[in-house]
Amino acid sequence: MQILKKAILTGIWFAVLTFPIMVVKVDHIEGKMVWRWENAGYIAIGAALLSLVWRYLLERKAMRRRQEELAIREPSLWNKILRDPKLIRTGLLILLLLMLILPALSSTYHINIIATALIYVVLALGLNIAVGLSGQLVLGYAAFYAVGAYAYGLANHYLGIGFWAMLPVGGIIAALAGILLGLPVLRLRGDYLAIVTLGFGEITRLIIQNWSSLTRGPGGISGIAKPGFFNFSMADVAVSSVYIYYITLALAILTIFVVDRLKHSRVGRAWQALREDEIASEAMGVDTMRTKLSAFALSSMWAGFAGVLMATKTTFINPNSFTFMESALILSMVVLGGMGSIWGVVLGAVAIILLPEYLRAFSEYRMLIFGAIMVAMMVFRPQGLIPPQFRRYEIPDYLKKKSAGTPEGAKEGN
Amino acid sequence: MHPVLQASGLSMVFGGLRAVNSVDLCVRDGEIVALIGPNGAGKTTFFNCITGIYTPTEGQIRLCRPKTHGGGNDSGTVLNGFRPSRITKLGMARTFQNIRLFPNMTVLENVMIGMHCRTRAGILGALFRPPSVRAEEKLVIEKSYSYLEAVGLQSLYSERARNLPYGDQRRLEIARALAAEPFMLLLDEPAAGMNPQETIALQELIRTLRSQYNLTVLLIEHDMGLVMSLSDRIYVMEYGTKIAEGTPMEIGHNPRVIKAYLGEDFNA
Numbered sequence: 201m202q203i204l205k206k207a208i209l210t211g212i213w214f215a216v217l218t219f220p221i222m223v224v225k226v227d228h229i230e231g232k233m234v235w236r237w238e239n240a241g242y243i244a245i246g247a248a249l250l251s252l253v254w255r256y257l258l259e260r261k262a263m264r265r266r267q268e269e270l271a272i273r274e275p276s277l278w279n280k281i282l283r284d285p286k287l288i289r290t291g292l293l294i295l296l297l298l299m300l301i302l303p304a305l306s307s308t309y310h311i312n313i314i315a316t317a318l319i320y321v322v323l324a325l326g327l328n329i330a331v332g333l334s335g336q337l338v339l340g341y342a343a344f345y346a347v348g349a350y351a352y353g354l355a356n357h358y359l360g361i362g363f364w365a366m367l368p369v370g371g372i373i374a375a376l377a378g379i380l381l382g383l384p385v386l387r388l389r390g391d392y393l394a395i396v397t398l399g400f401g402e403i404t405r406l407i408i409q410n411w412s413s414l415t416r417g418p419g420g421i422s423g424i425a426k427p428g429f430f431n432f433s434m435a436d437v438a439v440s441s442v443y444i445y446y447i448t449l450a451l452a453i454l455t456i457f458v459v460d461r462l463k464h465s466r467v468g469r470a471w472q473a474l475r476e477d478e479i480a481s482e483a484m485g486v487d488t489m490r491t492k493l494s495a496f497a498l499s500s501m502w503a504g505f506a507g508v509l510m511a512t513k514t515t516f517i518n519p520n521s522f523t524f525m526e527s528a529l530i531l532s533m534v535v536l537g538g539m540g541s542i543w544g545v546v547l548g549a550v551a552i553i554l555l556p557e558y559l560r561a562f563s564e565y566r567m568l569i570f571g572a573i574m575v576a577m578m579v580f581r582p583q584g585l586i587p588p589q590f591r592r593y594e595i596p597d598y599l600k601k602k603s604a605g606t607p608e609g610a611k612e613g614n
Numbered sequence: 615m616h617p618v619l620q621a622s623g624l625s626m627v628f629g630g631l632r633a634v635n636s637v638d639l640c641v642r643d644g645e646i647v648a649l650i651g652p653n654g655a656g657k658t659t660f661f662n663c664i665t666g667i668y669t670p671t672e673g674q675i676r677l678c679r680p681k682t683h684g685g686g687n688d689s690g691t692v693l694n695g696f697r698p699s700r701i702t703k704l705g706m707a708r709t710f711q712n713i714r715l716f717p718n719m720t721v722l723e724n725v726m727i728g729m730h731c732r733t734r735a736g737i738l739g740a741l742f743r744p745p746s747v748r749a750e751e752k753l754v755i756e757k758s759y760s761y762l763e764a765v766g767l768q769s770l771y772s773e774r775a776r777n778l779p780y781g782d783q784r785r786l787e788i789a790r791a792l793a794a795e796p797f798m799l800l801l802d803e804p805a806a807g808m809n810p811q812e813t814i815a816l817q818e819l820i821r822t823l824r825s826q827y828n829l830t831v832l833l834i835e836h837d838m839g840l841v842m843s844l845s846d847r848i849y850v851m852e853y854g855t856k857i858a859e860g861t862p863m864e865i866g867h868n869p870r871v872i873k874a875y876l877g878e879d880f881n882a
């Protein structure tokens with residue numbers, strides 16, 4: 201009932217707030233005021249309803265948390281599915297097969313969209329290394345994407361170097377750029393790091409935009425070569441789309457594999473410790489400077505790969521593709537999906553790219569819906585769509601048995 | 615006996631405040647030494663100076679690996695200016711007064727981080743997982759589990775650290791410090807927030823760990839029962855200055871210490 205009262209108050213408050221714009225209207229032709237009282241009613245009812253739903257959901261969330269603290273945590277069906285390795289493996293296998301035969305099933309248009317989504321999967325997973333795993337809030341990630349794209353664009357334009365040669369080189373150049381940015385900001389944390397990386401992103405874009413003699417400025421570089429297949433070049437558009445689709449798919453799978461291996465390794469653990477508590481990890485013997493640099497370098501390397509792919513896919517790049525909006529978009533994929541969670545980030549990237557594509561009907565309200573979803577996510581599921589799972593390390597039985605009889609083991613239990 | 619940790623003339627100034635004022639301290643191989651004093655005396659600041667979290671304004675810190683841990687006859691390393699990770703790798707590990715675990719990692723992973731500086735696997739090792747890396751990983755898990763056993767937390771190894779009760783979190787911090795394979799262990803108020811039974815168990819634990827791992831221990835503590843029964847020697851600080859040092863017996867009868875703890879009025 202408390203909720204209802206608050207909702208009604210919110211409704212009245214909104215009606216009063218919007219009174220000047222929604223109710224009062226000056227009719228210029230007649231020269232008199234028009235009072236549209238019904239609008240105030242709509243606003244009040246609408247706001248009250250929204251507030252009611254909002255508060256109800258919040259209440260439910262708080263209740264669930266209380267229950268969680270009290271009772272034994274019964275994993276939800278969703279979580280059970282996520283924890284069952286057999287189900288996951290089967291699901292992934294089916295997904296992989298689907299992805300492999302997709303070109304046979306759908307048109308070039310769809311293939312292109314999915315390939316774009318896959319490039320964003322690579323980008324989001326790369327950013328996830330810095331933001332999700334290591335806790336370094338990088339806001340200028342598009343800069344590294346740009347470095348990769350321009351590395352290939354320029355090398356191809358001026359020197360005629362092909363895609364396959366530039367794919368690794370573009371990644372390495374972007375990684376160097378990441379280290380270059382990393383060195384001066386090693387001592388920065390949180391907000392400061394975010395601001396500096398934001399600035400770095402903008403500076404990179406401005407350099408590209410204004411160094412016209414090299415980068416051809418705002419006009420961009422066009423006619424970038426498609427990837428060759430051994431010594432043949434692909435002339436047919438449809439065939440080359442499919443070819444690029446397979447390349448992006450392979451890179452996305454490779455990225456998932458690499459990030460997963462890194463996450464469950466000595467290096468990945470150090471990244472996570474850095475995210476959890478920088479001073480404690482330094483005090484426990486983790487060289488935080490090196491750890492940060494490795495996170496920056498690997499994170500930007502994947503942006504570099506994605507940049508090369510993007511340049512070859514669109515055959516045209518210009519500075520406008522690498523604005524702050526782009527960085528924010530990639531960051532929101534990581535946050536929406538679940539920071540630090542590989543499959544969460546994959547899902548986040550796919551959702552953010554595909555939903556707007558297939559919901560063109562609502563394109564006018566795209567940003568509005570996007571904003572609303574993000575706010576709702578932050579309130580109701582801040583850990584993301586698929587929160588990171590904890591690695592259950594296997595303790596060999598012979599170790600466990602040895603300790604079973606000790607008195608200290610006996611008084612444990614929680 | 616052989617000095618393991620030696621601080622001479624150590625000072626730390628924050629703006630106008632001398633939080634630590636020219637403190638001399640020496641801990642010898644195998645000792646348990648307590649650092650006591652009222653709140654704000656500068657004990658934690660002293661720890662932060664010798665572990666590299668702060669750079670001391672004046673003075674010198676020297677750390678010397680004892681022979682029991684494979685050290686030589688040299689006079690040790692001067693730690694001034696070293697980063698904390700390097701000092702930990704040299705063989706001195708610590709816990710924090712306000713617990714600083716990695717809350718979203720599991721109990722076992724917390725301890726595994728402690729072993730970071732004793733292992734080598736890098737990025738390429740993580741990607742290709744050659745047999746050497748796999749063996750190292752296995753060893754890390756086994757050893758980390760054994761440190762959990764040493765503090766009695768093995769049954770909770772797959773819990774998230776944040777879900778542990780307070781006393782367990784303190785013991786997990788000790789296990790994590792042990793995993794760095796130190797010869798010198800620094801404990802900042804390990805019994806804070808523990809009930810009397812837990813405190814007594816902790817006292818036993820510290821004693822056991824010292825003999826099990828040949829440790830030298832320097833600890834800050836307010837629980838005088840624990841300090842008196844555990845320490846070989848005690849240093850007392852007040853307002854950043856060392857006001858007394860000696861055996862528990864001597865400290866218990868030192869008029870200055872009694873005054874610092876019980877106030878001016880006590881003698882009157």
Ligand SMILES: Nc1ncnc2c1ncn2[C@@H]1O[C@H](COP(=O)(O)OP(=O)(O)O)[C@@H](O)[C@H]1O
Pocket residue numbers: 628631633651652653654655656657658659660
């Ligand atoms: N980083 C800091 N900046 C400024 N003053 C500090 C800082 N750290 C500690 N101090 C001050 O130094 C004094 C000693 O603090 P501390 O070492 O925490 O005392 P203790 O651990 O003995 O209770 C206190 O007055 C405290 O306010």
Ligand SMILES: [Mg+2]
Pocket residue numbers: 657658659711
């Ligand atoms: Mg203190």
